Amino acid sequence: MAEQSRSSKRKLPSMYDVARAAGVSQTTVSFVVNNAPNTTIPQETRDRVWSAVEELGWRPNAMARSLSLQRSNTIGLISDEIATSSHAGRIIQGAQAAAWAHNKMLLVINTDNNREVEHAGLEMLLERQVEGIIYATMYHHEVAPPHPRGQVPIVLLDCYATDHSLPSVVPDEVQGGRTATELLLRKGHRRIGFVNEIGPIAAMVGRLEGYKQALASFGVPFDANLVRSGASIAANGYRCALELMQLPDRPTALFCFNDSMAMGAYDAVKQLGLTIPNDVAIIGFDNLEVIAAQLQPPLTTMELPHYEMGQWAVHYLLDHADDAQPEPVQHAIACPLIERNSV
Amino acid sequence: MAEQSRSSKRKLPSMYDVARAAGVSQTTVSFVVNNAPNTTIPQETRDRVWSAVEELGWRPNAMARSLSLQRSNTIGLISDEIATSSHAGRIIQGAQAAAWAHNKMLLVINTDNNREVEHAGLEMLLERQVEGIIYATMYHHEVAPPHPRGQVPIVLLDCYATDHSLPSVVPDEVQGGRTATELLLRKGHRRIGFVNEIGPIAAMVGRLEGYKQALASFGVPFDANLVRSGASIAANGYRCALELMQLPDRPTALFCFNDSMAMGAYDAVKQLGLTIPNDVAIIGFDNLEVIAAQLQPPLTTMELPHYEMGQWAVHYLLDHADDAQPEPVQHAIACPLIERNSV
């Protein structure tokens, strides 16, 4: 049992040390610990090697291994604020899970939206010989990402290249908007207010489109007056909801761009003395645990497929690890519905 | 200008390639690119080397470099759900910033609270020759962390070892509770309700202690009836606040264990027809952006020093990188007050 006290700087044992201890060559140790095929090493010798390994507390040196094998078994994940923003942390989880399943390690870098940090980070990843790079962003939008041409494959996550020249995976905003609206329609609602984001971003456009598609499929005419917008924060959700609920023919359901706006909408609705979901049903987007699960009543909402995007990105990279020039797939993943009690 | 199209698998150039292109030896290339001291290489030669580097698009191979230098320049950060929980993502930011400032890279691993994953992750980090390990958790509590003895220094973050045998950095809960309560006291409040967590965790105990200290320093007697508790979710915040606000001699201020409970308290207070902060002041804890900044009115709250803890941990590791046996410091970092409009 490794009798090395906690004195730090003692040199770690190498295969040579193990070999010496076991009375064999380093080659033999390598064969044994890697269970190399096409070798004829009797059990007795293997046992000697393994006990030497135990005794010295030997552990493979990943750097030496990678150098020799010419593969690092690492994938880089570089993002603007992903590690910071809560719900996006699942991207890391998904990516890590997928990577581990293939015996790869994830190298995460946060750029804090700083171009220089981004560049330096990319350089670090490349120096560390990553086998692929995931370029992820906080929210679904267009980006002008670096093109580390001819080096390693790259895939965009929750964003897309202006010219679609790089593969990317994003949430299916249209489906999300459609699914949310359809739920409301199926529950019998016909006047459905939409509290939307105002910025010209993919989510705003896509969800509105989905909203329209759903209405159309149920034969409900689109009424522009039922769509209000503002920057997606609670205060605007409050304002928009208040406006909508004071309309002469007020909606019986509200589809909010995100949970923060839904939170504001709750305030407005409650203030008007109305109850959720009886007087008005509300559905949000994002499934921010701290909000959606805690609101009273708990908020039914759409979830962004962060975990799945992380997984997909890693799989894509692994599948195209040595494709000379993979076609730049633009993949969209469906947003699942999270039912709680607000509809 | 690197004329290597995007065909992936072309072997990357090595120093030898650069040396050949520049008509010098690999040693010279190494000296030039590393700007080695005590060498006498004329500018003309240096230029030749650098342009060969440019031309071939050479980039140092971090693994080879580490192997040779016998130091990986990496620090491992292993945590339960840190990357997932939003406000804790700042730990990663702080740690990364500190690491980068010292030219180190952070290796992040998420265990999802799975012991096996934790063990495998730790092993991966060790194999990759990390120079130190940060063991972080989602919330401040006691843990039985692995003791990778005699290998690399380890530091606990937002948690502590049962026997305090490992260095750790945690939020100063007592100061947090004290500061929050003092703010209320300074504003003239004398009957201050405390909506606390019920579990026997460090935060619950520490903040209560801070609450008591603050009251004492203002000569206000502690009234156990003003302290209510429950699992720290909005529903319990609502319940506790309702109970407190219906007391005969109701409090004029509420100190909530966290922002979620404060969110529930807002509901209760509003439902009773009272206004914040006029009828009752409320202060939370955690500074969850999505809640605190979005509540109406915006919530004054205490922030957990995640960023600072991440920084501190890295600095600690770097400072004690080769101490044979560093004393296990138990460091507490103050929680800053974030003033908004609820007090």
Add this chain to the structure above:
DNA sequence: GTACATTGCTAATGCGGATTACTAATCCAG
């Protein structure tokens, strides 16, 4: 008894880069 296969194991080399020790050529002082 000889040819051949099998068993058990090792020497040598390469991966990309850092570094030490050393050489060859030039310069300068005396």
Add this chain to the structure above:
DNA sequence: CTGGATTAGTAATCCGCATTAGCAATGTAC
């Protein structure tokens, strides 16, 4: 003109591991 210093480099080795080629000893067949 000579000896020592300076200039401009290079060859060789090491880091820890993977892998190829091959060797010696034993077994097996005829």
